[in-house]
Amino acid sequence: MVLSNRLAGWAARRPHALLVEVPGATAVRWVAEAELARAGAVAADSAADADLLVVAGAPGAELTAVVDEVWAQMPGPRARIWIAEPGAAAGAVAQALASLIGPGQAADAGRRRDAWAAGPATPDGGGSAEDGDEGDGMQMPGGLMMADRAPDRDGLQLDVLSVPLGPVLADWPAGLVVDVQVQGDVVQRAQWRLLGPAQPSGPASDGADADPGRGPGGRAASRLGALARLLGVAGWPAAAVQARRLRDAAWSGAPAAPVRTGLRRLDRRLRRSRALRWSTDGLGVLTPDEARSQGFPRWDAAGADTARTGHDATARWRGWLTEADALLAGEGAGRGAAEGDGAGHDAGREDDASVARARLDAAVRLMAGLDLAAARVVMASLDPHCGALAGAARRPEGTTSA
């Protein structure tokens, strides 16, 4: 008993948290992330790695079903919290941490009926880390679908697997599911859909604190948040932490000067990194027109060599650095980088929705023919603002093939 209490105490010093962001709840996620970091928690990569399941925002029915499935995949001891608004984060996190080492865990473990323990007759999928289930149709071993075959890009007959990417995936846009068909890890076809919040968040329901994109600090924070995610996807956690700190500082309205100093340091580090450029160069290239209509800054803001490489992922993260600095310096309105050129990302809800849709369409189009790593860099570099779409009518679209 003494030993297990000691173990529990030690374990609670570093819980791993899996975050599920509901579209439109970006601010809640940011606060929850900061609160979790303060409590010593780290971000989990998958359900198997997680002790805490943190749902930021109020999910709709479909997303709730996914959350339940992820919950069932967590090994335990486990705790789940729903954070509807930023103010509730601190209390909820503290409560969840307490329940992780509380007596309720034994009862929870006793009650569980895990899909994997039930043997091969379960009708449900869910054996893999992603969260949709393909279980209907033929009865297959374990209720899982077998792979089909189709010719691949080299003319060979290879297995085709249909896999949903998201919506619970580290550094992935909120509520987004991209149904991909992969051969090996190469995406052949991709199609996106959105799992929305409980009620469409109209302009009335989201106040200033629910949408971080308003105000220069918030807009700078949203660039830095996108950058943090891209760095996470690129596998550079140390730099991602730096970006996330700056994001939180910019959003909390801290004095701009120290934030800009930190930003300059990050800027130098990233621009000097040949390895990062290697990982993002030439991926997700947009034409100048597409880039403009999707709310990306003018080419000159993104760096001189954009003209040579096209508007690729590298150009976009460089653009975020430049924009964030300009916004923090208070030049945002005048530069055109952040608002001009019809950059609807921040301007108004209607524009936001169309920009987000354009970015998602571009993302699934550009993902085809890439391996999963590159496809994820493309998605992260386009940073579709799914919250803007949540209110708009949902319709599946954006099918594309290699």
Next chain:
Amino acid sequence: MTAAPVWSVLPAAALVLAYASGAAVLDGLLDPADRDRGAGVRAGRPLWETARLLRQRRRSTVTPDALLWRAGAAGPLVVALLMAVVVPMGGRAVADPVVGVVWFNALDVALWLLVWSAGWGANGVYALVGGYRYLAQALAYELPLMFALTGPAVAAGSLRMSEVVAAQHGLWFVVWMPVAFGVFLGAVAGFSLWGPFGYPAGRDVAGGVLAEPSGVDRLVLLAGRYALLAAGAAMASALFLGGPAGPVLPGWLWSALKTALVLAALVAVRRRMPVLRADRVMRLAWLVVLPLTLAQLLVVAVIAVVVGG
């Protein structure tokens, strides 16, 4: 160097685990995410993580290939311990076979199967992708690694580790084989799924080979990763840094210090750069690193013939 008694397996294993824990402590200390927390909390990270994973339930998936999965999870730790058997520390090794260098190389190739099994056995998409990524990455570093290992062996005229160490009397191999040394360190990071070579365990595929295991399986797999780094660092100090050679201090201390330094460098590099994706690394590995390693080997061979003949 004489062959050690059988019981020396135990202290050797303890040493590997001690170095692995040290690496995990250092990694906690260097993590910028915990910058604001006390040094004690940061240094205790292996303890917190171990406690957490010991407490965690062992999870399964729907219809896993349980045998391959569990074997794959335990694989890295077992391989690291087997590697350590031939690595001399302070002039003593558990065993000193005539093919010591080949033994190390063969074990690192065995990792291909084991890590792939860890990915395959879980029956999950991300884990499977992670397993195959390990193979793709291995294609990039394995040939350069083999030629890098050949350098010290050619210079010493032997594959026996004790003779490779003895041949560095007066001049460490790192001085005239810097390329081989660098390639070897890169390959150690590669087979340990570490830092820039963490591609098979990438966050973009929900942790890859780490996506599905939990509890004690995960603990053994993560410990194996650090143990591989430790075994690789010890091997680097014996192959290239003269092993126990050094002034004033006793030989065993020199071996220990050199291993610790190499290990610290390997741990620190993780914060310095993003993951190098296999598709991008491949071109570099085959078009730049491999020719450079071959050129290094040519130089070594010519010198060995001229000096030896």
